[in-house]
Amino acid sequence: MALEAVTASLLRRLHAAPTPLHRAWTLQCRHHASTSNSTSTSAILATQEPQDLDPSTFHEATGPSRRKFDPVKTAFKRSEQLPPSRYHFRPPKYYRGELHPHQPPPTSDPASRAFVPGPFSLPRLEQTYHDTVASDLMTMTYMHFPPGVYPQQKGERYREWIGDSPYFKNRPRRGPRGGSVLRMLRKPITFRNVPQLERVTVHCMVKEATSGSAPLHVAGMVMQAITNVRSTSHATRKSVAAFGVRAGQHLSVTCELTGETMYHFLSKVVDVVMPKIKDFRGIKGSTGDNSGNLAFGLTPEDVALFPEVEVNYDMYPPKMIPGCHVIIHTSAKTDYDARLLAQAIGVPFYGKFVD
Amino acid sequence: MQPPSMALLRAFSPLWKAPIRPSIFSGLLQTHQPQQHTADFSSTAPRCKRKKGKRTDMRITNIRYHLFHPMTPRPLRWSRNRHLRHWTIHRAWQLYQHNLRHKRDEELQKQYFSMYNACEALRNIDNYGLTAEDRTAMGEPPSEGKETGRLYRIAMLKRGMWNGPPIEYARIQTDTPPRNGWNHQWTR
Numbered sequence: 001m002a003l004e005a006v007t008a009s010l011l012r013r014l015h016a017a018p019t020p021l022h023r024a025w026t027l028q029c030r031h032h033a034s035t036s037n038s039t040s041t042s043a044i045l046a047t048q049e050p051q052d053l054d055p056s057t058f059h060e061a062t063g064p065s066r067r068k069f070d071p072v073k074t075a076f077k078r079s080e081q082l083p084p085s086r087y088h089f090r091p092p093k094y095y096r097g098e099l100h101p102h103q104p105p106p107t108s109d110p111a112s113r114a115f116v117p118g119p120f121s122l123p124r125l126e127q128t129y130h131d132t133v134a135s136d137l138m139t140m141t142y143m144h145f146p147p148g149v150y151p152q153q154k155g156e157r158y159r160e161w162i163g164d165s166p167y168f169k170n171r172p173r174r175g176p177r178g179g180s181v182l183r184m185l186r187k188p189i190t191f192r193n194v195p196q197l198e199r200v201t202v203h204c205m206v207k208e209a210t211s212g213s214a215p216l217h218v219a220g221m222v223m224q225a226i227t228n229v230r231s232t233s234h235a236t237r238k239s240v241a242a243f244g245v246r247a248g249q250h251l252s253v254t255c256e257l258t259g260e261t262m263y264h265f266l267s268k269v270v271d272v273v274m275p276k277i278k279d280f281r282g283i284k285g286s287t288g289d290n291s292g293n294l295a296f297g298l299t300p301e302d303v304a305l306f307p308e309v310e311v312n313y314d315m316y317p318p319k320m321i322p323g324c325h326v327i328i329h330t331s332a333k334t335d336y337d338a339r340l341l342a343q344a345i346g347v348p349f350y351g352k353f354v355d
Numbered sequence: 356m357q358p359p360s361m362a363l364l365r366a367f368s369p370l371w372k373a374p375i376r377p378s379i380f381s382g383l384l385q386t387h388q389p390q391q392h393t394a395d396f397s398s399t400a401p402r403c404k405r406k407k408g409k410r411t412d413m414r415i416t417n418i419r420y421h422l423f424h425p426m427t428p429r430p431l432r433w434s435r436n437r438h439l440r441h442w443t444i445h446r447a448w449q450l451y452q453h454n455l456r457h458k459r460d461e462e463l464q465k466q467y468f469s470m471y472n473a474c475e476a477l478r479n480i481d482n483y484g485l486t487a488e489d490r491t492a493m494g495e496p497p498s499e500g501k502e503t504g505r506l507y508r509i510a511m512l513k514r515g516m517w518n519g520p521p522i523e524y525a526r527i528q529t530d531t532p533p534r535n536g537w538n539h540q541w542t543r
């Protein structure tokens with residue numbers, strides 16, 4: 001429709017010129033002359049010039065060589081569409097690397113495929129952390145170093161080779177005593193490194209998925225409902241004949257939570273689910289991986305206590321609701337700092353605290 | 356195993372609108388009503404023995420449908436003005452967040468250094484609240500060995516600190532907190 005209107009207007013303009021061309025031309029001449037401030041000569045020129053010219057060529061374009069201009073026809077005859085008049089950015093089909101000049105739009109751009117709108121809420125837990133917990137943790141763990149005293153520096157972490165052998169020179173250093181794992185260094189906590197929640201991983205391994213995919217799908221859906229994050233399934237790496245597990249089978253589901261969803265999930269676990277668990281003592285005090293990450297498990301009955309599952313419990317086959325592991329990743333470097341943070345958030349612990 | 360029925364797909368499809376919920380008035384208006392998908396949506400248990408093959412649970416079919424249907428929305432495309440509006444709001448939000456972070460950091464830093472100053476003062480003070488300089492100015496004899504910085508040493512012991520805060524502390528802040536913080540008499 002728009003195209004027709006455009007062509008019609010074009011045709012109109014071509015067919016009936018409102019003023020003869022020579023008149024328009026003289027007007028233009030006059031205009032230019034007036035700007036040069038020589039009125040008398042310009043007036044003479046304006047009267048003389050049209051007489052010199054032959055006007056007929058402008059008016060009647062007679063001759064067999066002239067083509068009929070029909071834009072509609074040409075538009076229909078055209079096999080490919082013309083490019084749009086304005087510059088139009090097209091993101092690359094695939095990512096070619098940082099150095100390529102054709103880059104996809106940034107994630108904050110709504111035209112990006114990775115754009116995630118939000119945040120839509122300000123979680124209470126986050127507010128509580130920033131308002132009270134952070135400063136309290138800093139106060140509790142404050143170590144005073146008087147002027148001139150510095151925190152103890154640890155010795156070299158990789159050990160040198162000491163001996164008479166000439167081959168010890170320039171030899172790569174040895175790992176620490178008692179294992180190859182290099183433990184994290186704990187620096188005194190200051191206002192720069194107050195332990196903080198970084199992310200939460202919710203993981204569940206579905207053993208029943210060896211026989212069919214239905215339990216895995218149900219587990220994935222439950223995880224999504226609980227965490228508000230798309231779940232990812234993982235293939236088994238090694239086959240274990242005792243469990244009937246072959247390598248390459250998809251048996252586990254994880255969700256990675258950060259930011260808003262993480263805070264919502266943790267506050268749900270702490271305030272809704274944990275108080276409802278039967279005979280709940282808390283989380284085992286020895287949990288942790290020595291580098292500030294805590295983990296605990298929830299049984300299928302506990303997962304069913306989540307409000308999202310509870311409200312439409314009938315949607316899931318009751319036998320297929322999975323249990324899960326929750327791993328809290330914190331920025332603390334040791335487990336006792338991480339445990340302090342978890343306790344300040346409201347996670348109870350029982351038993352002996354290890355490291 | 357039978358292939359999963361298409362009934363559900365049809366039910367959720369925006370193109371193929373099948374009347375799932377039979378309206379009361381539809382029977383009055385339409386004389387001929389096509390009888391379809393009744394078996395899939397009936398509440399009676401399926402007769403597994405008569406029907407050959409194991410039928411998948413309807414709930415699982417439902418979950419699978421919602422887990423895997425490929426309807427991904429296309430990215431948003433906005434006009435120049437709308438885009439600029441979004442960009443302005445985005446930048447403003449980022450700026451606000453940056454300022455907030457900065458303010459929090461400053462607050463923590465202030466607290467840290469005031470703690471440092473307090474500890475430093477405690478370390479130099481004796482039981483009477485006098486530093487060594489004060490004592491010489493007042494013409495008093497210097498204090499005994501253990502007297503100076505006693506409170507500081509006690510503070511640095513951090514006795515019971517690693518047991519964590521009490522459970523009453525760990526409550527998420529609310530707009531309307533209860534008058535009595537914790538019900539210690541509660542039993543199941």
